[in-house]
Amino acid sequence: MEGAWKLTHEDGKEVNDRVVIKIYQDGYFAFISKEAETNEFLAAGGGEFFLDNGYSEVYDFHTEDSTLVGQEVTFTGYHRYDGLVLQEIADGPEKTWKRISTDKDDLSGNWIITGRQRNGELQRSTPGARRTIKILSGDRFQWAAFNSDTGEFYGSGGGTYSAEDGKYTENIEFFSRDNSRVGAELQFNYKVEDGEWHHSGKSSKGEPLFEIWTPYREFYKREE
Numbered sequence: 001m002e003g004a005w006k007l008t009h010e011d012g013k014e015v016n017d018r019v020v021i022k023i024y025q026d027g028y029f030a031f032i033s034k035e036a037e038t039n040e041f042l043a044a045g046g047g048e049f050f051l052d053n054g055y056s057e058v059y060d061f062h063t064e065d066s067t068l069v070g071q072e073v074t075f076t077g078y079h080r081y082d083g084l085v086l087q088e089i090a091d092g093p094e095k096t097w098k099r100i101s102t103d104k105d106d107l108s109g110n111w112i113i114t115g116r117q118r119n120g121e122l123q124r125s126t127p128g129a130r131r132t133i134k135i136l137s138g139d140r141f142q143w144a145a146f147n148s149d150t151g152e153f154y155g156s157g158g159g160t161y162s163a164e165d166g167k168y169t170e171n172i173e174f175f176s177r178d179n180s181r182v183g184a185e186l187q188f189n190y191k192v193e194d195g196e197w198h199h200s201g202k203s204s205k206g207e208p209l210f211e212i213w214t215p216y217r218e219f220y221k222r223e224e
Contacts, residue, residue, distance in 0.1 A: 001024040001049070001051070001084075002024050002025050002026075002102070002137055003023075003024060003099050003100075003101055003102040003103075003137055003138040004021060004022070004023050004099070004100050004101040004102075004137055004138030004139065004140035005021070005022045005023070005024070005083070005084065005097040005098060005099050005100065006019070006020065006021055006022075006097065006098050006100050007020035007021075007022070007033075007095055007096070007097055008083065008096050008097065008098045009095070009096040010093050010094070010095050010096075011093050011094050012094070016036065017035065017036055017037075018033050018034060018035055018036055018042060019033060019034055019035075019036050019173075019174075020032070020033040021033075021100075021140060021142075021158065021173075021174075022097060023135050023136075023137045023138065023140050023141075023142055023158075024049065024137060025108060025109060025110050025135050025136065025137035026109055026110045026215075026216065026217060027048055027049065027050075027110075027217070028046065028047070028048055028049070028110040028133075028135055028216060029046055029047065029048075029049045029057065029135075030044070030045070030046030030133075030135045030142045030144060030156075030158075031043075031044065031045055031046065031142075032044040032142055032156055032157075032158050032174045032176075033174075034173075034174050034179070034182075038179070039174075039179040039182040040179055041174065041175065041176040041179055043063045043064045044061070044062075044063050044142075044144060044153070044156040044174075044176060045059055045061055045062035045063060045064070045068075046059065046060055046061060046133075046135070046142075046144060047059040047060040047061070047069075048060075054074065054075070054076070054077065055074070055075045055076075055077040055086065056072050056073060056074045056075065057072070057073050057075070058070065058071065058072050058073075059071065059073070060146060060148040061144060061146035061148065061151070061153050062151075062153075063153050063156075063176075066151030066152075066153070067151070069148060069151040070148070075087060075092075083096050083097050083098040083099065084096070084097045084098075084099070085097075099138075100138065100140075101137075101138030101139045101140060102138055103138050103139045105162075105163045105164070106163065106192055107136050107161075107163040107168070107190065107192070107197060108136055108137055109135075109136060109137075109215055109216075110133065110134075110135045110136075110215070110216040110217070111133065111134045111135070111136070111197055111213035111214065111215060111216060112127050112131055112132065112133050112134075112213065112214055112215075112216045112219060112220075113127070113131075113132045113133075113134075113211055113212070113213050113214075114126070114127060114196075114212055114213065114214040115211060115212030116210070116211050116212075117208075117209075117210035117211075122210070122212075124212070126219070127219055129147050129148050129149035129150070130145075130146070130147040130149075130152075131145070131146070131147075131148075132144070132145040133216060134213060136161065136163075139160050139161065139162070140158065140159070140160055140161070141158055141159065141160075141161045141170060142156060142157070142158035142174075143156060143157055143158065144156040155176050155177050156174070156176045157172060157174055157175040157176060157177075157181075158172075158173060158174045159171045159172045159173035159174060160173065163190060166189055166190060166191060167187065167188075167189065167190070168187070168188045168189065168190040168199065169185060169186065169187050169188075170185070170186045170188075171183075171184075171185050172184045172185075172186070186201075187201065188200060188201035188209075189201055195214075195215060196212050196213065196214050196215075197212070197213040197214075198210070198211075198212055199211040199212070199213060
């Protein structure tokens, strides 16, 4: 399942009016969608997925239906030569996804922000229900900010990325807060130190930026 997937068909019909990308990594998934012509943000969601008895998802956030947050949604699913077909048990639409990338690098994973530098001082925090995550898999990334207790959603964005020789570059294809940012390229420095991702450079406002991202599973683990 790990890697990046693109929605190609819904109930047998080709999807041309919108772009939907779904990322799987480290037991977690996230999806984001936009209108194909205008880049207008449409929806985002994500959470844990399970393959114990078939395929199921438990949402941490869902912009189209916040009542799904915390609920387990079960699907029928099967692989075909051209992709992955999923359909909700409760007569949902049958969706076909095509894997578009399985690339891996030293940042592939699901991360949660635990540190920011403010006014020259590094501030560490322990994430709770309100948190910001970033999932990287294949050559795709998606970040999202949400509250998994209340179902509130604060924003999400994503696109393609590269991470090589300490240089991290994002190419924005989705952005919930401002679709005029689609097409922008952002460049940063990175290193992985003691298992954490140190992310530095300049913000979109040109201000110095330093963040620390910790593997998500260190804080949130499935209850057996």
